[in-house]
Amino acid sequence: xxxxxxxxAVVAAAFAGLTVATSSGAHAEDLTLCWAAWDxxxxxxxxxxxxxxxxxxxxxxxxxxxxxxxxxxxNELNSGGKLCDLMIGDSQWIGGAAENxxxxxxxxxxxxxxxxxxxxxxATVVGYAEWPKNTPNYWAMPAFGDVVGWTYRKDWFSRPELxxxxxxxxxxxxxxxxxxxxLTQIAEFFQGRVIDxxxxxxxxxxxxxxxxxxxxxAMNALYSYGFEYENPKKPYELEGFVNSPGAVAGLExxxxxxxxxxxxxxxxxxxxxxxxxxxxxxxxLQMNFTFTWPGxxxxxxxxxxxxxxxxxxxxxxxxxFAQLGGQGISVVAASSKQSAALDYIKWFGQPEIQQKWWKLxxxxxxxxxxxxxxxxxxxxxAKPFLDSMAIVKDFWAxxxxxxxxxxxxxxxxxxVVADQGTAKEALDGLVKDWxxxxxxxxxx
Amino acid sequence: xxxSQIDRIARATPPAxxxxxxxxxxxxxxxxxxxxxxxxxxxxxxFPLIWTIRLSFTNYRVNRPxxxxxxxxxxxxxxxxxDSDIWLSMQATAHFLIWTIALQVLIxxxxxxxxxxxxxGNNLWTTIIVLPMMLSPAVVGNFWTFLYQxxxxxxxxxxxxxxxxxxxxxxxxxxxxxxxxxxxxxDTWMWTPFxxxxxxxxxxxxxxxxxxxxxxxxxSNWRQFWTITFPMVLPFLMLAVLFRGIENFKMFDLVVQLTxxxxxxxxxxxxxxxxxxxxxxxRTGYASAYAVILFVTVFxxxxxxxxxxxxxxxx
Numbered sequence: 001x002x003x004x005x006x007x008x009a010v011v012a013a014a015f016a017g018l019t020v021a022t023s024s025g026a027h028a029e030d031l032t033l034c035w036a037a038w039d040x041x042x043x044x045x046x047x048x049x050x051x052x053x054x055x056x057x058x059x060x061x062x063x064x065x066x067x068x069x070x071x072x073x074x075n076e077l078n079s080g081g082k083l084c085d086l087m088i089g090d091s092q093w094i095g096g097a098a099e100n101x102x103x104x105x106x107x108x109x110x111x112x113x114x115x116x117x118x119x120x121x122x123a124t125v126v127g128y129a130e131w132p133k134n135t136p137n138y139w140a141m142p143a144f145g146d147v148v149g150w151t152y153r154k155d156w157f158s159r160p161e162l163x164x165x166x167x168x169x170x171x172x173x174x175x176x177x178x179x180x181x182x183l184t185q186i187a188e189f190f191q192g193r194v195i196d197x198x199x200x201x202x203x204x205x206x207x208x209x210x211x212x213x214x215x216x217x218a219m220n221a222l223y224s225y226g227f228e229y230e231n232p233k234k235p236y237e238l239e240g241f242v243n244s245p246g247a248v249a250g251l252e253x254x255x256x257x258x259x260x261x262x263x264x265x266x267x268x269x270x271x272x273x274x275x276x277x278x279x280x281x282x283x284x285l286q287m288n289f290t291f292t293w294p295g296x297x298x299x300x301x302x303x304x305x306x307x308x309x310x311x312x313x314x315x316x317x318x319x320x321f322a323q324l325g326g327q328g329i330s331v332v333a334a335s336s337k338q339s340a341a342l343d344y345i346k347w348f349g350q351p352e353i354q355q356k357w358w359k360l361x362x363x364x365x366x367x368x369x370x371x372x373x374x375x376x377x378x379x380x381x382a383k384p385f386l387d388s389m390a391i392v393k394d395f396w397a398x399x400x401x402x403x404x405x406x407x408x409x410x411x412x413x414x415x416v417v418a419d420q421g422t423a424k425e426a427l428d429g430l431v432k433d434w435x436x437x438x439x440x441x442x443x444x
Numbered sequence: 445x446x447x448s449q450i451d452r453i454a455r456a457t458p459p460a461x462x463x464x465x466x467x468x469x470x471x472x473x474x475x476x477x478x479x480x481x482x483x484x485x486x487x488x489x490x491f492p493l494i495w496t497i498r499l500s501f502t503n504y505r506v507n508r509p510x511x512x513x514x515x516x517x518x519x520x521x522x523x524x525x526x527d528s529d530i531w532l533s534m535q536a537t538a539h540f541l542i543w544t545i546a547l548q549v550l551i552x553x554x555x556x557x558x559x560x561x562x563x564x565g566n567n568l569w570t571t572i573i574v575l576p577m578m579l580s581p582a583v584v585g586n587f588w589t590f591l592y593q594x595x596x597x598x599x600x601x602x603x604x605x606x607x608x609x610x611x612x613x614x615x616x617x618x619x620x621x622x623x624x625x626x627x628x629x630x631d632t633w634m635w636t637p638f639x640x641x642x643x644x645x646x647x648x649x650x651x652x653x654x655x656x657x658x659x660x661x662x663x664s665n666w667r668q669f670w671t672i673t674f675p676m677v678l679p680f681l682m683l684a685v686l687f688r689g690i691e692n693f694k695m696f697d698l699v700v701q702l703t704x705x706x707x708x709x710x711x712x713x714x715x716x717x718x719x720x721x722x723x724x725x726x727r728t729g730y731a732s733a734y735a736v737i738l739f740v741t742v743f744x745x746x747x748x749x750x751x752x753x754x755x756x757x758x759x
Contacts, residue, residue, distance in 0.1 A: 070724075100508060100510060101509075209705060210704035265617075266618070267619075267707055268706060399507070414709060
């Protein structure tokens with residue numbers, strides 16, 4: 001009798017287990033999210049445990065290092081690959097991905113779920129979600145706000161003997177630079193100086209040739225000096241805007257900073273190299289995307305009170321812009337699990353999840369998070385981040401963005417690092433290259 | 445035993461199949477056996493080549509599936525051959541090719557000549573010398589960027605030790621003058637052992653009796669080298685040059701890791717340039733034309749070279 005009861009219980013338990021497994025298995029999906037391999041990606045894994053627990057879906061990740069991220073992921077999108085269900089793609093991909101049907105258009109989904117783009121920082125909506133720009137056609141939800149900004153050695157800046165020497169030399173305080181001129185002066189001041197028995201250098205800036213580094217760096221100087229991508233009144237008219245006198249002066253300023261004030265061998269540096277130079281105590285200033293700031297703040301060598309943060313400085317005429325980074329999250333059109341992928345986006349967009357995202361080190365683009373009264377004081381870099389996000393400008397997001405980018409990389413590196421030609425020649429050449437690309441695209 | 449097994453297989457073969465096979469000629473059976481290999485070759489070599497040639501006459505872009513495919517004649521070819529940047533890239537490739545081959549042949553042959561002498565630890569030295577060519581080019585490129593680092597790089601310190609110049613005063617991969625040499629040095633370091641091994645095979649294939657006869661004739665070492673050693677090793681040396689030439693013409697990984705084609709475009713070899721056009725700018729038609737031009741160049745040069753090699757062998 002006892003044995004019969006036991007058997008019955010075992011069968012019942014097995015049946016119940018099978019039923020539960022079958023019912024959850026009917027909806028559970030294995031979702032793959034593709035992004036770059038960097039610190040925020042680890043934070044996202046942590047964050048997504050909540051989604052897995054709530055939805056029953058299992059998350060997988062494909063993270064690729066930044067220098068090959070675009071190559072790898074655009075290859076995946078162009079080949080109609082099914083590896084990624086969700087893509088946190090670069091802002092510049094949006095035009096190509098939208099026009100070539102590689103991302104799912106999210107307007108209906110947003111309407112159905114009550115997700116409003118007005119709830120996000122406006123610059124991130126334009127930069128990460130819209131195509132064509134400034135039209136209500138959404139292909140992504142802003143996922144990670146990012147912008148190029150600067151880090152400085154607060155502890156060095158506060159040394160009385162350095163402050164006195166700096167003031168005597170330049171006639172103003174050694175403090176956060178108000179413009180590019182002051183930034184270069186500070187870098188010059190620290191270049192080759194011995195601090196704590198160690199030779200230090202002025203600034204770690206972007207000079208990388210292979211992917212997008214030098215463009216993402218030099219554009220910060222160009223924007224603040226008056227560079228425009230095109231005639232604001234006549235799209236794709238480049239002459240006089242790309243190579244305006246201001247743009248030429250901006251490029252010259254960037255080269256000046258590279259030549260005078262970077263560490264030896266800094267000719268092919270991007271995010272990682274800049275962070276390394278800064279964390280190892282080699283440089284007084286560091287240009288980098290704001291995603292690096294939480295890591296710097298927590299660093300044992302340069303973190304805490306030793307470092308400060310500031311937005312990209314203005315140019316000589318007070319114009320102030322910074323290069324937009326960051327990404328939106330999209331559903332890949334080739335995915336067969338679009339419904340579960342949309343569930344992920346819906347979950348990710350919730351204010352409490354976005355709040356948690358910020359706490360874990362992800363830069364939320366949700367206004368409810370960043371406009372919270374406590375946000376600016378929540379971290380030492382929170383306010384500079386907000387200030388930076390208010391002055392962003394982005395590179396072309398056209399379907400031909402890769403060709404436009406490669407031409408820029410070549411022209412800028414040739415001038416800044418390889419000393420070939422003048423800034424005017426570099427920008428005139430860029431006008432020629434871009435015009436040719438747009439002609440091929442049928443824009444003229 | 446074998447016979448019985450054959451009988452067993454023959455009995456197991458269905459009569460219909462056996463009849464069909466019996467009806468085939470030897471030639472047909474031979475074709476039957478080589479057909480899978482030929483089909484595979486056609487599928488993965490010949491078809492892509494033909495397809496590439498076809499695409500080279502179009503404006504096709506793989507990232508624009510919705511764009512209409514247009515035949516644009518020789519436009520891609522004209523554009524490439526009149527592009528001054530492409531010619532600069534060709535010049536960079538020629539510099540790299542000529543110097544790497546010259547240095548590798550010189551050092552490789554010298555090392556082989558030394559290693560061929562009997563001395564203690566000969567095998568150990570051979571093993572140590574061939575180590576670099578066993579490494580992955582990407583790894584080699586990566587660690588040489590550290591060796592070339594002006595502040596911590598061993599290479600800069602070695603140069604500083606010999607010349608007295610400050611190590612941080614020059615950057616091998618950041619200077620337009622030094623970067624083309626930086627890639628030549630690394631490739632030479634990595635691939636000289638390969639040339640050495642081929643030369644060593646050549647040196648060891650020379651019968652000792654020839655040297656003995658030369659010694660009987662009182663030929664000097666110098667004369668023995670120029671009349672016996674060098675001519676007999678020459679076909680091997682030429683083969684090594686052919687292999688290295690073809691390899692370095694399509695050099696990509698090592699240089700990308702080292703310089704990324706920079707500074708500017710000083711070390712942007714044709715393969716890097718081609719990869720950028722094909723997989724970064726997605727100009728598939730244009731890149732196909734570029735690939736065809738490079739293929740014809742390598743194929744043409746290699747054919748001329750192989751003819752010369754055969755003449756040397758026949759001598």
